[in-house]
Amino acid sequence: MTITNRVALPVQRTPEATDLRPGAEAGRRVRRAGPLTVVGLIAAAILSVFPLYWMVVIASRTNDSAYAWPPALMPGGNLGENVQRVLDNSDAAILKGIVNSFIVAGTITLSTVIFSAMAGFAFAKLRFRGRNALLLMILLTMMIPVQLNIVPLYDLMITFGWLNDIKAVIVPFLISGFGIFLMRQYTIQSVPDELIEAARVDGCSIWRVFYHVVAPALRPAAAVLGLLTFMQYWNEFFWPFIVLADPGNPTVQISLRTLNSAYHQDLSQIFAGTFVATVPLVIVFVVFFRQIISGIMEGAVKA
Amino acid sequence: MSSLETNAAPPAPMPRPGRRKRPDGGRRHRIGVRMARLDYRVSPYLYIAPFFILFAIFGLYPTAYTIWLSFTDMSPMNPTTSFVGLDNYSRLLGDPNFWNAVGNTLGIFVLATVPQLLMALILANWLNRKLRGVHFFRAMTAIPIVTSTAVVGLVFGLAFFARDYGLANGLLETFGVERIDWRAQKWSSWLAISSMIDWRWTGYNALIYLAGMQAISNDLYEAAEIDGASRARQFWQITVPLLRPTIIFTVIISTIFGLQLFAEPVMFTSGTGALGGGSLGQFQTVTMFVVEAMRSHQRWGYAATGGLALLLMIVVVAAINFLLIRRLGSER
Numbered sequence: 001m002t003i004t005n006r007v008a009l010p011v012q013r014t015p016e017a018t019d020l021r022p023g024a025e026a027g028r029r030v031r032r033a034g035p036l037t038v039v040g041l042i043a044a045a046i047l048s049v050f051p052l053y054w055m056v057v058i059a060s061r062t063n064d065s066a067y068a069w070p071p072a073l074m075p076g077g078n079l080g081e082n083v084q085r086v087l088d089n090s091d092a093a094i095l096k097g098i099v100n101s102f103i104v105a106g107t108i109t110l111s112t113v114i115f116s117a118m119a120g121f122a123f124a125k126l127r128f129r130g131r132n133a134l135l136l137m138i139l140l141t142m143m144i145p146v147q148l149n150i151v152p153l154y155d156l157m158i159t160f161g162w163l164n165d166i167k168a169v170i171v172p173f174l175i176s177g178f179g180i181f182l183m184r185q186y187t188i189q190s191v192p193d194e195l196i197e198a199a200r201v202d203g204c205s206i207w208r209v210f211y212h213v214v215a216p217a218l219r220p221a222a223a224v225l226g227l228l229t230f231m232q233y234w235n236e237f238f239w240p241f242i243v244l245a246d247p248g249n250p251t252v253q254i255s256l257r258t259l260n261s262a263y264h265q266d267l268s269q270i271f272a273g274t275f276v277a278t279v280p281l282v283i284v285f286v287v288f289f290r291q292i293i294s295g296i297m298e299g300a301v302k303a
Numbered sequence: 304m305s306s307l308e309t310n311a312a313p314p315a316p317m318p319r320p321g322r323r324k325r326p327d328g329g330r331r332h333r334i335g336v337r338m339a340r341l342d343y344r345v346s347p348y349l350y351i352a353p354f355f356i357l358f359a360i361f362g363l364y365p366t367a368y369t370i371w372l373s374f375t376d377m378s379p380m381n382p383t384t385s386f387v388g389l390d391n392y393s394r395l396l397g398d399p400n401f402w403n404a405v406g407n408t409l410g411i412f413v414l415a416t417v418p419q420l421l422m423a424l425i426l427a428n429w430l431n432r433k434l435r436g437v438h439f440f441r442a443m444t445a446i447p448i449v450t451s452t453a454v455v456g457l458v459f460g461l462a463f464f465a466r467d468y469g470l471a472n473g474l475l476e477t478f479g480v481e482r483i484d485w486r487a488q489k490w491s492s493w494l495a496i497s498s499m500i501d502w503r504w505t506g507y508n509a510l511i512y513l514a515g516m517q518a519i520s521n522d523l524y525e526a527a528e529i530d531g532a533s534r535a536r537q538f539w540q541i542t543v544p545l546l547r548p549t550i551i552f553t554v555i556i557s558t559i560f561g562l563q564l565f566a567e568p569v570m571f572t573s574g575t576g577a578l579g580g581g582s583l584g585q586f587q588t589v590t591m592f593v594v595e596a597m598r599s600h601q602r603w604g605y606a607a608t609g610g611l612a613l614l615l616m617i618v619v620v621a622a623i624n625f626l627l628i629r630r631l632g633s634e635r
Contacts, residue, residue: 031524033432041429045443048506051458052450054470058462067468069476115353122350126343134351141362145563145617147590148610151372151603152365172361175354205339206346235451237566242594253453253566260457260573267461274454281449289442296445296507297514 052278059083059271066267082272091247091262094273097255098280100166104251105233108173112229113222115175120183121214125196126206135184142177146239157243168243169251173233179225186221187214224295227288234281252277372607380601391608401609403584404592405616407493411568411588412561412620415497420553422505424546427512428538441513444506455499456570464495464571471495486571492586499567508553515549516542551628558621562613565590589613 033041058066061076087095122128123135146153153172162168191214199209240251247258256277259270285292373391377384395401430441450458463470464485472482485491519542527537543550568586569577578595580587587595593613597606 031432033429033434037429037432038434040425041434041440044426044429044506045440047502048443048446051455051463051502052446054462055454055458066462069468069473071470071473118350119354122347126347126350128344128347131347134355138354141358143559144362144366145559145614147563147565147593148614149362149365149369150593150610151597151607152368153361154597155368155603156361156365172357175357177354180351180354203339205342206350210350231449235453237451237453237569238563238590241565241569242598245598253451256451256453256457257570260461260570261575261577263574265461265573270457270461274457278450278454285446285449289445290438292448293441293445293510296448296510 052282055271055274055278058268059275061268063266063268066271078268079272079275082268083276085266086259086269086272086276089259089269092255092258092273093248093250094252094255094259094276096248097250097252098276100250101234101252102280104166104170104236105230107170108233109226109230111174112176112179113226116179116183116225117215117218117222118210119175119180120185121187121210121218123180123184124187125191125193125214138177138180150242154242162243164244164246164249166244166249166251169233169236169240172239176229179229182221182225183218186218190217190221220291223288224291224298227284227292228295230284231281231292369607369610372604373611375604377603377607378601379603384604387604391605394605395608395612400584400587401589401592401612404580404587404589407489407580407584407586408562408564408588408590408616409620410489411493411496411500411564411586412558414493415500416554416557416561418497419501419505420508420550420557422501423508423553424512424543424550426505426509427516428542430509430513431516441510444509446506447503448507450503452499452503452566453570455503456567459495459499459502459567460571461573463498486581486585489585492568492571492581496564496567496571496586500561500564504557508557511553512546512549515546519545547628551625554624554628555621558624559617562617562620563590564588565594589616 056079057072057075059082060079061072062078065072065076086092123131157163157168160167162171195213196209199213204212235253236251237253237257240254241257244250244254250258256270256273259273374386374388375384376387376390426444430437430444434440447455461469465472466482466484466486471485476482483491485495523541523545524537527541532540565588568580568588568591571577571586572579572581578587578591578599580591589609590613593606593609596602596609
């Protein structure tokens with residue numbers, strides 16, 4: 001529906017010729033980096049990691065040392081204990097939040113990838129009346145922020161009986177315009193018309209063309225779209241904040257919000273919570289960083 | 304998924320024998336052809352239907368509803384809803400809290416976006432050099448996007464920009480500067496919130512710029528080198544102008560998302576009353592204002608009007624930025 005994360009938008013201007021590989025600079029002589037550049041890059045890398053590192057430091061120490069000056073610079077030995085405390089916190093229900101976030105992000109990812117591939121294929125390779133107008137319409141709908149419609153959407157959730165139910169944060173987002181554009185672009189690039197013609201001449205139905213010819217070719221793009229979608233909905237804050245307001249059935253981000261709204265501030269417990277909420281995505285990032293980076297970069301190159 | 308099922312086994316132009324019980328082969332063939340034609344005519348719509356069905360329910364209908372709501376006094380507290388004409392609009396235009404939120408949103412947006420995009424340009428220029436381990440640096444640059452906006456808000460709000468402890472004040476004191484109550488004033492809270500946005504998005508934008516830079520032909524740089532242009536001059540006179548489409552793109556995206564700012568300022572307040580954005584609304588954004596109108600004040604009609612105002616604001620600011628950047632580029 002609407003795009004709620006910046007990660008999602010770039011590809012609406014997806015270029016005609018993109019390269020999913022990171023750093024595709026074939027045939028280019030790139031200038032060497034000077035020492036200043038190296039220093040700058042190291043500084044940037046440290047700055048990028050530092051807040052995450054600091055989170056681990058506080059999450060692994062006692063509350064006293066979180067308030068101390070000069071602060072402790074190295075992680076301590078209390079991580080397990082702090083994590084245990086945050087898992088035991090029944091107000092925040094962070095374990096429930098993590099399970100919910102997996103269900104929410106996982107379901108949306110799966111359905112976005114499948115439906116976007118189907119629609120992207122239709123827009124790329126099938127002829128039908130109103131194709132361009134409908135495509136333009138999808139582009140325009142991507143501009144509508146959820147914020148605009150919170151009241152009607154909230155009302156709709158009440159009507160459906162989905163308030164404080166994770167269906168409310170899943171169903172409206174099962175497909176994205178961004179995904180359709182990405183898949184359309186990738187289908188145009190990677191599936192030659194001749195291949196589809198050949199399958200048609202052989203008497204394949206459209207579904208078989210899609211399933212046996214197009215879908216396998218779309219795998220790399222599906223991986224990128226899936227990763228970005230999963231990260232986006234794992235991190236989503238605004239809409240869950242609105243519809244999962246009552247405690248007891250949060251996503252993990254809403255658990256963090258509950259921790260933060262407690263009257264008594266327990267820093268090491270809060271940071272143990274942020275640690276637990278971030279670790280799954282750090283793992284995803286470490287395993288798939290090439291795809292993630294190429295997904296971001298791919299959206300940028302203009303035709 | 305119904306589209307999958309209806310398409311799962313449509314008869315091909317040449318159906319396999321035995322699939323159908325009709326004895327007349329020619330007729331069977333004709334039916335097959337007709338079905339295939341139907342398949343090709345109807346399937347495209349089935350393939351794109353999921354998007355449009357969801358959009359109708361969760362996009363189109365709510366938008367129409369929002370517009371209608373903005374002319375009513377609807378509230379869960381009111382037993383009936385009545386049409387109030389332009390009352391909500393005139394009230395909004397005279398509401399100092401709304402204008403305060405507009406000012407905060409624009410202030411934080413400028414404070415966050417300008418340095419962020421400049422830093423991203425420089426960072427991308429560095430990442431575009433030949434260097435050992437450049438993929439490592441790219442990965443490091445991208446890593447902030449794994450953190451949710453809620454986590455960023457907590458780490459920056461509680462560990463860096465706390466009042467009585469925290470890194471920022473600790474460092475200030477070490478250098479003999481007085482501690483700052485970051486949440487107390489507009490400028491300090493804006494600065495703290497902007498730093499959260501900058502940290503999370505600079506690397507992301509740098510990667511987008513990097514992709515744009517890789518599309519620039521190297522011949523231009525070689526020619527400039529021969530003409531004796533310095534590195535800095537090459538950057539400002541070749542890289543930046545040629546990157547203009549990409550820059551426009553990042554500015555528009557930053558505008559759309561920057562003006563919707565919500566999670567970071569909400570998480571900046573610990574305890575209750577987070578939607579107010581500080582004791583006097585020092586960092587209440589428009590989105591927070593809208594949610595507060597809906598949730599805390601139960602004024603749904605008014606909140607809908609606020610939502611429309613936010614959309615209008617995004618469109619206007621995006622258009623202004625687009626024109627600005629386009630002009631800046633062409634003057635070079």
